[in-house]
Amino acid sequence: METVSYTSQWTAAARALESERSDALFSDPLARSLAEPRGFELLDQYGGGGLVEFVAIRTRYLDDAINDLVGQGVRQVVLIAAGMDTRALRLKLPDDITLYEVDHQALITEKEKRLARLAAPSPSVPLRRVGADLAGDWSAALRDAGFDPALPTLWVPEALLFFLTEEQSATLLRTLAANSAPGSWVALDILSKSLLRNPAAQIFLSALKSDGIPWLFGTDTPEEFLAGTGWTVRELKEPGEPGAGEGRWPYAVQPREVGGVARNWLIRAELT
């Protein structure tokens, strides 16, 4: 698997840890197996910095966004760089929704093999897994799999933008907008630039870089960034706020006007 795909294993490991808590924000019973072989090792290596807590809060935040927006009329949900995500099995979505998972074909093949071995339950909604190179023109492959650009869509590029450059991130979001009908949304996480610049983050960031998975993109003005790519931010939260893991975030939530604070943005944005 490609190096970035190993990050799907550490994400699965974090989801496994959350699922095993008595106050879990969600339950992902397959996560522990999907984290094999390297998820827990990588989590141990890169852990700290709120990584485990953030994965848990982000997972639940995006679960909620999917449930809410499907309730408001979205007909297709596209998980971009889905990794070892199991929302197709976990969420109880109406069966007239089609769910798409887009990721590298090698990862999809491995995931399907494991889910079969684990005797995982069948998805509750129509599910299409689409193998694609996210750096290339993947929207054609998505349409070939049945995606209908005339239907309102929710796009979920989870834990993806920080692996892209600012230009690649903007291109991705413009591609989503270009394939979106009115009433479409994107729900995602973005890093702050101040996190990438934070002195205390540099050891973690250089470890990622030397392992071939550098974090590249963050912005302190996510509203402006999204507006420039065709999306209007309707909700912006930071972990620890109500609706975003309140009570579960081991850090104080700093007021927005405090500068130089390492932040993570959790966002719902509507097609402009």
Add this chain to the structure above:
Amino acid sequence: MPNTTSSNLDQVRNWLLARTTERDSIDPDEDLITARLVDSLSFVEFVLTIEEASGVEIDREAIDLDDFRTLKAIERKFF
């Protein structure tokens, strides 16, 4: 400069220890970041705690991480 004593540095130490259940002491030479006692998300609170304990104002734009990595370095720079 405000009058400072080692008990002021204890405020910083106690703040660090309050954030972890796994520890009851910190060596003065221990690297706080590799020990994961401070990370990027807690760094802003950490800097505030040092300011409050030392009475020294810290310029956020001119932070040299080496001044923050051990209790000894913090004591030398800010107390």
